[in-house]
Amino acid sequence: DGGITQSPKYLFRKEGQNVTLSCEQNLNHDAMYWYRQDPGQGLRLIYYSQIVNDFQKGDIAEGYSVSREKKESFPLTVTSAQKNPTAFYLCASSIVGSADYEQYFGPGTRLTVT
Amino acid sequence: AQSVTQPDIHITVSEGASLELRCNYSYGATPYLFWYVQSPGQGLQLLLKYFSGDTLVQGIKGFEAEFKRSQSSFNLRKPSVHWSDAAEYFCAVGRVFNNDMRFGAGTRLTVKP
Numbered sequence: 507d508g509g510i511t512q513s514p515k516y517l518f519r520k521e522g523q524n525v526t527l528s529c530e531q532n533l534n535h536d537a538m539y540w541y542r543q544d545p546g547q548g549l550r551l552i553y554y555s556q557i558v559n560d561f562q563k564g565d566i567a568e569g570y571s572v573s574r575e576k577k578e579s580f581p582l583t584v585t586s587a588q589k590n591p592t593a594f595y596l597c598a599s600s601i602v603g604s605a606d607y608e609q610y611f612g613p614g615t616r617l618t619v620t
Numbered sequence: 621a622q623s624v625t626q627p628d629i630h631i632t633v634s635e636g637a638s639l640e641l642r643c644n645y646s647y648g649a650t651p652y653l654f655w656y657v658q659s660p661g662q663g664l665q666l667l668l669k670y671f672s673g674d675t676l677v678q679g680i681k682g683f684e685a686e687f688k689r690s691q692s693s694f695n696l697r698k699p700s701v702h703w704s705d706a707a708e709y710f711c712a713v714g715r716v717f718n719n720d721m722r723f724g725a726g727t728r729l730t731v732k733p
């Protein structure tokens with residue numbers, strides 16, 4: 507079955523450590539996205555990529571970094587510069603260049619930094 | 621830039637009662653509108669979307685939504701709520717041919733037995 511996988515589901519880190527969240531898709535989508543979800547704030551876009559080796563900052567990119575070396579993979583690194591990293595992180599993907607699109611979401615990773 | 625407002629943070633309805641979740645958007649051109657549902661600790665699942673055509677859109681799980689351009693609204697409805705509908709619901713707006721979507725803050729639905 508096609509879909510998006512995110513691992514791990516729960517992640518715990520000490521303050522000051524970088525951590526990388528995995529996102530893989532086998533939907534053959536060109537575009538991939540990372541969102542952060544906090545209670546009462548909906549989804550906020552961190553980074554997105556519409557093609558391999560290219561990505562753009564979203565609304566809250568500070569303290570995060572990404573790479574897009576393969577079409578299927580879009581890992582997100584939460585760096586120690588991110589002031590409040592504890593949150594639920596969602597990865598999504600979609601086709602590009604069509605008027606009729608939707609974003610498909612992974613199951614999410616809950617990151618807790620103490 | 622486009623934006624979405626979901627005025628109700630939390631709604632409680634009795635099982636079997638009807639449901640309407642409100643969504644208002646701000647966008648200068650014809651929007652592309654979505655409703656997603658999220659169960660606790662899970663990703664988002666698309667319920668329905670509106671791109672063009674008939675302003676009443678049918679989705680999965682018995683949900684429908686109506687696009688009203690004059691009111692800048694895209695409210696989600698269900699005639700009879702089931703206990704399994706308890707979840708968080710997100711409205712989103714996008715631009716045609718552009719994958720930049722904006723999500724509302726969400727409405728949490730509680731279903732009373």
